[in-house]
Amino acid sequence: MxxxxxxxxxxxxxxxxxxxxxxxxxxxxxxxxxxxxxxxxxxxxxxxxxxxxxxxxxxxxxxxxxxxxxxxxxxxxxxxxxxxxxxxxxxxxxxxxxxxxxxxxxxxxxxxxxxxxxxxxxxxxxxxxxxxxxxxxxxxxxxxxxxxxxxxxxxxxxxxxxxxxxxxxxxxxxxxxxxxxxxxxxxxxxxxxxxxxxxxxxxxxxxxxxxxxxxxxxxxxxxxxxxxxxxxxxxxxxxGREVSLAERVERDGEIGAPVLEVRGLWAHGDRGGDALRGVDLQVRTGEIVAIAGVAGNGQRELAETITGMRAAADGQVVVDGRPLRGGDAREAIRAGIAHVPEDRLHTGVAPSLSIASNVVLKSYRGKQVTRGPLLRLRAIRDHAASLIRRYDVRGGGPELPARQLSGGNLQKVVLAREFHGDPRVLVVASPTRGLDVAAIETVHRYLRDAASSGVGVLLISEDLDEILALADRVAVIYEGAIVGEVDAGATTVEEIGLLMAGGAG
Amino acid sequence: MIRFERRLRQPGWLSVAVPVGSVIVAFGLMTLVLLATGHSPGHTFSRLLDTGFGSKVAINETFVSATPLLFTGLCAAVAFRMQLFNIGGEGQLYAGAILGAAAGIALGNHSGWLSVPAMIVAGAVGGAALALVPAILRAFLSTNEIITSLMLNYVAALVINYLIFDSQSYWRDTSSPTAKVFPQGKNLPEAANWPLAHVGGLYLPFGLLLGVVLAAVIWVLYTRTRFGFEVQVIGDSPRAATYAGMRTRRKILAVMALSGAVAGIGGASQDGDFRHTLDPRGLTAAGYGYAGIVIAALGRYNPFAVCLIAFLLGGLQNAGFALQGVDFPSGLVGVMQGLILFCALGGELLVRYRVRLGSRGAQRAEATA
Amino acid sequence: MLVAAGGINNAVLVVVLASAVVYGTPLLYAALGELLAERAGVLNLGVEGMMLVGAVMGFWAVQRTGSLLLAIGVAAVAGGAMALIHAFLVVTLRANQIVSGLALTIFAGAAGLSSYLGNDLNLADQPAKHAFSPFLPRSWRTADVVGPVLLNQSALVYASWVCVALVAVYLSRTRPGLNLRAVGESPAAADAMGINVVAYRYVHTVVGGAFAGVGGACFSLAITPQWVDGLTSGAGWIAIALVIFAFWRPTLCLVGAYFFGAFSGIPFTFQARGILSGVPPELFQSLPYVMTVVVLVLVSSAGARRRLGAPASLGTPYVREER
CATH class of the missing domain: 3.40.50.300 (P-loop containing nucleotide triphosphate hydrolases)
Known part of the structure; x- marks a missing residue:
């Protein structure tokens, strides 16, 4: 030819x-x-x-x-x-x-x-x-x-x-x-x-x-x-080397009591209309629950509503048995909900600010980094330096503006900050989008470790391979509602695919 | 072909070189404007320098011009830092002048030293109150603050005119016979005159010193406190601020109030330092608020840079007033300010991008093709 | 009160409507221009400055040449030249559109270039040699109601109607108009389909400036008609707000312009007739500004969350080659 x-x-x-x-x-x-x-x-x-x-x-x-x-x-x-x-x-x-x-x-x-x-x-x-x-x-x-x-x-x-x-x-x-x-x-x-x-x-x-x-x-x-x-x-x-293709890895740790419960959650979308239509979900300690679905079926709204960035029109988010008022990210953070957002560059960090500032993005009010109304800049810098070492963030020191990090290193900064707050629940959205294989493996390891240590993980992803490699249970979202729930160990791509297209059909 | 490449690291020296370079280029462009309209640039510039900075007398006059610019420059810098485009500094300054004068008149000569702080507080309250109107509309109804704050400038100018020219208000002088024919404001009592520091032949208005102190306070507030941290995050990425649980609305109200208060103190300083009466003509003719935007942008919203640039532009404005006439047409000051700002904006590009002329690779590819 | 001695055409309402058209016309030109620029994604806050430079240069041209047509052309070129500075800064140099527009207003505005030129060309206090005035047959102009309101107007008013129609058709029915809207909504999509985003932004910003220049000339060649420093007194800003009220649609600009024209004309009408003479004139003079705020609040609370009609890329530079 x-x-x-x-x-x-x-x-x-x-x-x-x-x-x-x-x-x-x-x-x-x-x-x-x-x-x-x-x-x-x-x-x-x-x-x-x-x-x-x-x-x-x-x-x-x-x-x-x-x-x-x-x-x-x-x-x-x-x-x-x-x-x-x-x-x-x-x-x-x-x-x-x-x-x-x-x-x-x-x-x-x-x-x-x-x-x-x-x-x-x-x-x-x-x-x-x-x-x-x-x-x-x-x-x-x-x-x-x-x-x-x-x-x-x-x-x-x-x-x-x-x-x-x-x-x-x-x-x-x-x-x-x-x-x-x-x-x-x-x-x-x-x-x-x-x-x-x-x-x-x-x-x-x-x-x-x-x-x-x-x-x-x-x-x-x-x-x-x-x-x-x-x-x-x-x-x-x-x-460029032999890799283990995304395969299920068995985790340590036990699955315990429900830590996050979502009950009949409704929310409006950005253009008006209902983006969420009565979502019910449950995540237990030590468990990874995945939300599968074609992009644009309410995943972003679900993550935002659970984490308080968006007000619910109806329904409840319950953490450790205590319902949240909702629509208040600070309250959700206090309740122990950590969030790795889909748009890491403009939501997950303030891109022009330093890594140090971004590391305390949620904890800048805490005793460790403040003295009265003043910030202890030295302490913040030291804290950032130690997280950079521990999470192997490469590309620059605490003073580097976050936008100059590569995608994988930026995600490590976000994860480091979110894990450091000792969360009860971790909501992660498309955590590996745009990352290379090495970074994907690292992120997956962190998520498994988090679950092993007893955190309830809600993984929202459009990548079925990722979901099948990580999750214990898979809930499929379609037009703002959960249309089915399957055991990740006993399901197939085809089964989930059919649900993604709207369920029974 | 010109290409721009994003810089990976922004060299520190650029943040000094760019503003200085902009001023130089702006003077170059100004030369062209002057030549094109048949003026002698050398003559104009040398008179400008002499009148603005050439002697102790000139510098004293420049201090007078720089004082309100310092306040309006800080007013703009405080708000613009958080991407809140408060261009109502002009009106907020009037509001401060109105309430400041009221406080001065009300306290008379009986309260001694209390008059000055009372005027400062009253001025701040006036400016903040006016700034809160666009702030509330922005925070709760997402109304564009640029247009609302600007419209209030015109309203505030009409109010201040009304108080002196079209009413028998508290501020208007109705006692003397001339005042009945030519409306004017009441003279403030002695106690309401702000002190003047005298250092080696230079007279430093109290308002100027107060402005520098305010600049330092703002710098600490914005770089060293939790409040400032939140302002930085909101200014950089409102979504990240929401994500981190920051109260964006409250911050909009607080920052706009602070911004307006600073301009309002500038208005009170006009009463107490210089005019000693509520003077609608003088205040509305000067355009302090708009010059403040230029100053804030040139200083890249840094309070200390605002101090320095307010002094330099104060000299320009002082010379503009003093020399107004055939070889120094009115409007020249605005043209200068505009040109400097254009050049600074263009120069900003050099901080963020590296400029490349042509593209070696592409040319080679075309040559072989 | 409604029907005074001079017949229905002397009634307050009719006079206010007539002045609405007179004072609305400069707003209409300026708003149409701003609309074109914003549809391309370029926010130009320098309207006030462009109008003033258009006004002063238009007045200069009529004093020099005696030709009103030429004067309008000069005003358009002057306004366009001011807009070119903004276009260069924000399109080529990617400067912040808000700050650049403010800089343009300071540079060209009441205490800047327009004042400098007026002063330098000795235009202040000169009586106008020619001015736009009503030209239709007298019997038409004195017809009941429509006479004073619509027929007793200058050519600038009728030309503005033509411009509204042209801009409306251009946007909705022509290929360049389609391309323009694509550039404003999604420059990346337009670019991928081979549309020259930079060229579209330049052209429409400059044409927008030309419209603003003509809008300014409405003051110095028809309404006032002479040169006074800062004679537009905020009309440029009202025009910017007008584009928002009009949801970026030319025909709604027409309605909005006359609405605000009415508020701009009221102080003069009332003063001339001694209506409500006990009320301070400042109250009426503040009406256009206060009403701008009020309407802006109404519009934004109704639909700002969804940015009703605003071009999606408004205010953001387009950079293709960036990682």
Whole structure:
């Protein structure tokens, strides 16, 4: 098969990092080619170069034998490259049709005026041709993440993309939805398009791709046929050493009495409407309970309501048998609820403040660090230094602004602070998103240790592998309600996947 | 092609070099403006320096101009630190002047030394009360504080005019025959005149010293206390503050009240230090509140930097008043302040980013292509 | 009281409505301009300064050339030039939009460039050589109610209606308008689809400034008509608030502008007619400012939590290449 796209010795530097270091990559017409690598291996940078968002410092891009140079994303789009970003590039208040035609400047796009009726018709026809069902008049913010992803694919097809790049496309899908996405991708490849599938999940790569190129630390490690590779061999290529694939590890410690009880919890979402609809939950000491679900089904609201950041519309949060007033984070902290938030950079820490300040973010009123109304800055610094040593935070000392830490080290700072408060309950949301394998292992170890020491852990995650590796019980959330609860040791990905799509069906 | 790269470490010397550089560049741009409008920059600048800083007399006058700027600069710095854009310093200063004058008049000459602290407290209360209006609206109804605090400047200016020109108020002088024709405020009693420190030929207004002390207090409050810690966190990331259980609303009220109180004391100092009456024309013509924003931004909200910059801009303002005329057109001071602020904002970029001209790699790639 | 000696057209309500249109027009131009900039994601708090520079330069141009049309053009260019400074600072240099806008107001405002230019060009105390005035046939202008309110107006008023219609169509029905809204709502999405975010932000900020310049010129070429330092007296700020009340929609700007125009006109009308002469004039003069606060409170308590209509990226710089 002729080669559709070839990247020759691409190098891209950012201040302090070489994101791509002489990367070589080649994909043929009509193939699904996976780009496999850990978080931070340089996959996203490479795709941003290919779509004209970044300009490479060195190296060249060759499309169908012709060297090209992209001055802007528009050049890449015109050259036939379409991309589905991990965080969708859609305009939420726009209709589906408006999003699809956005930026089009050829053919129909030359016209100065936009006729909503006509573009809606065009988009509906396009959807019909590729069997991608979405209502062209719907507004993006009304759609589920799975539907939004279909809009992104339609956008690429509308612009006649011959090379389609998808960045971690299954992160927002149920396992069953992922299957159907894979079928769509196969159809597109059979039409002669090139699909570049970026992932760090081995079984997906095995399931969908013809070939795999593995990136590590910004370099190309190897390109292999999927048929001849095993998950274990791919993992070794990806991480650079033999790794134990996420497997269940038995913990010490006993599961005891209920420490966190959530009773009939209702809460409003940011756009109004009910984000939580009567959630009931129970976490016992020493237990890890996972909340599984497709992103956007009320997970963030659940974490925020339990930890007092959001007021409940109805229902109760009970810690150690005592109900909380709710809507008051300080009260929740006093009751022993620790919280590792989803957005660690802007919620978990104050990014411009020092590590030292962030370490006392919740305990700055405590006796150890204050003298009357004054802060004991020396004591705070010493405390931070000791936590930095104990939790092996790398990248700088107590005075370093938190935003300059890498994702993994930042998460260690958050965990260090939260554990240090001797919590009864730990609410963790997507604790390993964006981290590399070593950091993931560390975070998982900390969570297991916390449970072993008698803390009740509520793990909210969209990563089923993570959930199955850590949790004792799994509760599945769908549209703000718990639709099922299963024993993590005795369930399958398929069973949870069905629940994630809304339960019985 | 110009590119910006985020700096990993921000070198310390930049925080001094950038403001100094901005002032120099601003003077350069000012030169262009003067040339374009047919003035001699050399002449204008040398007169400006002479009149602002050239002699002990000039410096004494600059102290007079710098005093209100110090207060309004601190007022803006205190609020802006927490990303609360209180641009009502102007109106809060009037409010402080009104209540400060009332306290001075009410106590007369009988209470001796008590007049001065009473005026300070009254001024602070006036400024804080006015600042609490946008604060409450912001905290409880999430109303944009920029517009509300600004609108209240106009209202406060109308109130102060009303008190002297359109009513028989407590503040208005109704006894003397001239005052019946030309409305003016009552003269404050002797005891309400704030003391003046005399050091080696320089006269330091009491308000100026008070402002410097306030700057030190604010610095301690913001860098060394729990209150300041909360302000830092809220200013940096309101979500992190909510997460940590901080009471953001109370902090908005407290910081705005503090900010308004500082401006209000500045108003009382106008009564006690300089004008010795409630003087609507003089107060509303000066634009102290707006200059305060420039000062706070240039000082990067650091109270001590505000002291220094208030002095420098005080010299500029003093010279602006003294020289107003053919070769020193009105408006020049505002143009200067604006230019300095533009340059400081642009310079801020140099602190955060490294500027690269062209891109070696990309050029090489294109050459081989 | 309602129908006075001069017939219905002399009734207080009619006079107030007529002055609402007169005083609302500068607000309308300025608000339309600010709306365009904000739709691109650029908050420009320098409206007051841009209006004043537009006013002074427009007045200068009419005194020099005698052409009102040229004067409007000069005012637009002057306002646009001021906005260009802001655009450069916030788009290219990524400066804080709030502080930069305040800096622009200080630089260009009542104690800044506008005053400097007025002083330097000796414009104060000059009577206007030409001014915009009503031009429709006399019989139309004296028609009952609609005459004084709508027909006895200058070309600036009618042009402002055209501008409202043009901006409304531009935003909702044209491709650049669609792109503009995308840039304001989600610059990352617009960028990924090949739309030049920087260019859109520059162009609409500068055009917004031009509108503000014309708004300022309404004062110096039609309402006052002469040059006085600070003659806009806060209209620029009211225009910024107006964009919020109008939920970023041009047609609602029209309604809002006349609402606030009425409050701006009331002090003059009442004073001229001796209505409520016992009440201090400051009370009426403070109405536009107080009403701005009141309406802003009503609007924000109704929908601020959801930022009704506000472009999502308003006030934030867009940086593509950052890690």
């Amino acid at each position: 002729p080669s559709a796209v070839e990247l020759r010795d691409i190098t891209k530097r950012f201040p302090g990092v070489v994101a791509n270091d002489g990367v070589r990559f080649e994909a043929a017409e009509g193939e699904v080619h996976a780009l496999l690598g850990e978080n931070g291996a340089g996959k996203s940078t490479l795709s941003n170069i290919l779509t004209g968002l970044y300009r490479p410092d060195e190296g060249e891009i060759v499309l169908w034998g012709e060297p090209v140079s992209f001055a802007s994303p528009r050049d890449a789009l015109d050259a036939g490259i379409g991309m589905v970003h991990q965080h969708f590039r859609l305009v939420p208040p726009f209709t589906v049709a408006e999003n699809v035609i956005l930026g089009d400047h050829r053919g129909e796009g030359k016209k100065f005026m936009v006729h909503p009726r006509r573009i809606e018709r065009n988009v509906a026809e396009l959807g019909k041709r590729y069997r991608i069902a979405v209502d062209p008049r719907a507004r993006i913010w009304q759609l589920s993440l799975g539907e939004q992803q279909r809009v992104e694919i339609l956008k690429a097809l509308y612009r006649q993309a011959r090379i389609l790049i998808l960045d971690e496309p299954t992160a927002v899908l149920t396992p069953q939805e992922a299957e159907s996405l894979f079928e769509t991708l196969r159809v597109m490849a059979d039409e002669g398009r090139t699909v570049i599938f970026i992932s760090h999940k081995l079984h997906e790569v095995k399931a969908v791709a013809d070939r795999v190129t593995v990136l590590r630390d910004g370099r190309t490690i190897d390109t292999v046929d999927t048929g001849s590779a095993t998950p274990r061999s791919l993992a070794a290529l990806m991480v």
